[in-house]
Amino acid sequence: MKNESRWDAVRRDFPMHPAEVYLAGFWISTPPQSVRDAIAEFREDLDLCAGRSLMRNQSRLVQESTSALSAFLGVGLDEVAITSSATEGLTLLYGGLSLEPGSEILISEHDHYSMVSAARKAAARTGCAIRTMRLYENGEANTPERLIEGVRAAITTRTRVLGLTWVHSCTGVKLPVREICRNLEQGKREGRVPKDLLIILDATHGVGAVNARIGDLGVDLAAASCHKWLNGPRGTGFICGRRAELERLSDVIPTYGSNTVARVMGMEIHGADNPAERLTPGGFKAFEHRWAIGPAIRYMASLGMETIEDRLTELSRYLKDGLAALPGVHVITPHQPELSAGLVCIDIDGHTAEEASVALAARQVIALSGPYKRSHLRFSPFIYNSFEELDRAIAAVGAISRPRR
Numbered sequence: 001m002k003n004e005s006r007w008d009a010v011r012r013d014f015p016m017h018p019a020e021v022y023l024a025g026f027w028i029s030t031p032p033q034s035v036r037d038a039i040a041e042f043r044e045d046l047d048l049c050a051g052r053s054l055m056r057n058q059s060r061l062v063q064e065s066t067s068a069l070s071a072f073l074g075v076g077l078d079e080v081a082i083t084s085s086a087t088e089g090l091t092l093l094y095g096g097l098s099l100e101p102g103s104e105i106l107i108s109e110h111d112h113y114s115m116v117s118a119a120r121k122a123a124a125r126t127g128c129a130i131r132t133m134r135l136y137e138n139g140e141a142n143t144p145e146r147l148i149e150g151v152r153a154a155i156t157t158r159t160r161v162l163g164l165t166w167v168h169s170c171t172g173v174k175l176p177v178r179e180i181c182r183n184l185e186q187g188k189r190e191g192r193v194p195k196d197l198l199i200i201l202d203a204t205h206g207v208g209a210v211n212a213r214i215g216d217l218g219v220d221l222a223a224a225s226c227h228k229w230l231n232g233p234r235g236t237g238f239i240c241g242r243r244a245e246l247e248r249l250s251d252v253i254p255t256y257g258s259n260t261v262a263r264v265m266g267m268e269i270h271g272a273d274n275p276a277e278r279l280t281p282g283g284f285k286a287f288e289h290r291w292a293i294g295p296a297i298r299y300m301a302s303l304g305m306e307t308i309e310d311r312l313t314e315l316s317r318y319l320k321d322g323l324a325a326l327p328g329v330h331v332i333t334p335h336q337p338e339l340s341a342g343l344v345c346i347d348i349d350g351h352t353a354e355e356a357s358v359a360l361a362a363r364q365v366i367a368l369s370g371p372y373k374r375s376h377l378r379f380s381p382f383i384y385n386s387f388e389e390l391d392r393a394i395a396a397v398g399a400i401s402r403p404r405r
Contacts, residue, residue, distance in 0.1 A: 007311070007386070010303070014231075014384040021365045021389040021396075026169065026205060026343055026380035029231045031296060038295040039233055042288035057291060065293035066276075072297050073207070073240050074215030080240040081276040082290055086204045087114040089223025089239040092279055093200055094118035096249030099160055101127035106154060107163040108133050110170055113371050115163055115202050122161075129158070136173070138332075142339050144176040151180050152187060161198045164219070166206030170372045172333030172343035174210070177201065181218025198245065204228060208300060209341040211309040220245045229342065229382070232296035233289035239279065246275035256282035308383060312342040315381035315390065319344050322394035328401040332376050345376035348401045353377040356400060363396040 013032040016022055022030070031039070042061075045053045062082065070077045083089045095118065099105070105119050109132050123130040133154035136142050155162065162184075167174045187193030201222040203214055208229030214222045221241035226232030251260070257277035263269060300308065317335065324331045328349035334340045348356050353369030356377045360367050369375045381390060 004386075007383070011384050011386065013299075016384065019364050021385075021392050023379040023381060023385065023389075023393060024366045024368050025231075025382045025384075026228055026378065027368055028234065029228055029382070030384070031231050031233060031292075032299050034299055035231070035233060035292050035296045038292040039288050042291045046288060054287065058287065061291035061294070065290060065297075068294040068297035069238055069240070072213070072301060073238075074213030075240045076243060078274045078276050079215075079243050079246060080238055081280040082293065083223070083237040083239055083281060084235050084285070085227075085237045086202060086223050086225040087118075088281065089237050090114050090118040090200075090202060091121075092239055092252050092281070093221050093223055093241075093249065094122040094161075095125075095252040096279070097122050097126065097161065097198075098248070098250065099123075099126040099128040102129075102158065103160040104129040104131050104156070104158045105161040105163065106131050106133060106159045108135055108165070110135060110168040110173070111163060111165045112169055112202060112204070115165060119161075119163055128160070131159075135175075142173060142334055144179060144338060147173075147175055147339075148180050148183050151175075152183055152193070155184070155187075155193055155197070157194060159194060159197060161200060163200050163202070165202040166204070167209070167341045167343060169205055169343060169378070170345070170370055170374070171376065172340055172345045172378070174206070174334075174339055174341045176338065177206075177217045177219065178212065185218065205343060206341060209309065209312055211305040214240060221249075226293055226296060230296055230300060231382075233286075233292045235286055235289055236293055240276075243275060246279060249275075249279060251278050253281035253283075255280050303383070309341075311383055312381065313337045315385060315387075316340065316342055316344050318387060319379060319381055319390050319393070322390065323397060326394070326398045326401050329397060342380050342382060344379045344381070346379075346397075347376055348397065351400065356397075359400045360393075360396050363399065365393045365396045367393070 014030055016030060066080060069080045105123055107119050119130055135147055135150045164175060166177055184193050188195050199219045201219040203222045203224040207224045223239045224237060226236040227234045255278055260278050320331050320335055323329050323346055330347040332345040353375040357367055357369050367377055367379045370378055
């Protein structure tokens with residue numbers, strides 16, 4: 001708990017309700033003041049004269065947001081596209097796949113509904129099969145080696161798409177994605193893994209929480225939101241990936257990219273095609289939010305991802321230890337930093353996750369259940385939280401976990 005003065009200053013960047021302990025940023029976070037100010041400035045400019053504002057700002061500010069994402073993610077400018085959410089992004093990635101009947105998509109039972117739904121729709125559209133693997137029974141009982149081998153063992157000669165989730169929002173388990181990808185690359189060289197295997201990553205709960213760039217993980221395609229761990233504007237997200245794989249995808253939603261519009265409408269094409277631009281959904285958006293992605297990324301970069309990850313590890317460990325000491329409380333998320341990020345999931349004897357969430361909200365602690373067959377109560381301590389707030393959360397859980405008399 002050293003140098004809390006620095007984190008006091010960070011907390012002042014996030015004006016939030018002083019009576020509430022907000023531990024649900026994994027669901028939707030709150031932007032820092034600098035991002036709120038940027039959104040307000042852009043909105044005022046749009047309101048004064050929307051047409052002039054779009055003519056003056058749209059191309060320039062979208063380029064700034066894209067450039068910020070490109071540098072932060074470790075991908076090229078033509079390898080990242082802005083979306084509205086991870087759900088939209090996963091829909092674009094799976095919806096753009098070309099697969100043969102007889103091939104298969106492999107996902108896991110730990111993936112979010114959005115991944116499962118997008119994969120199922122792709123299977124129905126292409127006539128390929130879809131198979132679901134189970135990587136563990138108990139999140140706390142995992143090891144990196146077991147997870148790596150579990151993924152490798154589930155792949156067959158028919159597997160053409162592997163869907164991975166960086167951090168499972170059902171349990172808080174963090175997959176060793178880089179090591180999984182290295183293992184699979186070795187398998188390809190040895191002929192044990194199909195050479196054309198495509199890896200799609202749901203990076204939602206890793207980006208902004210884990211000190212690793214998506215471009216360095218070894219995946220082919222990825223999607224995430226900006227309004228969770230990146231503390232970005234609401235209703236923003238991205239897809240990214242290797243240029244060659246982006247070029248193979250069909251576009252699902254008509255884009256407003258100039259070359260695509262020109263090609264469809266029979267007009268003159270200028271410059272080289274950009275696969276990310278072609279995959280960017282068109283239509284009129286909350287422009288002021290998309291334009292403010294750049295300031296959000298710059299804020300995170302100013303703190304440094306190594307510093308942020310260390311802080312999350314410190315806070316989540318403190319929360320896990322405090323919750324684990326309570327009678328009737330069972331911590332589901334692994335304690336080891338190599339297998340967890342910011343999410344902390346628990347069970348409370350005698351309470352469903354939904355009941356516990358409601359009971360905590362009555363005590364001004366915001367934690368949530370999840371859309372899973374087996375739902376756990378989920379917390380996400382982040383850079384705007386203090387140890388005092390975690391103590392309040394632990395005390396509130398203790399109050400509802402005590403045996404009824």
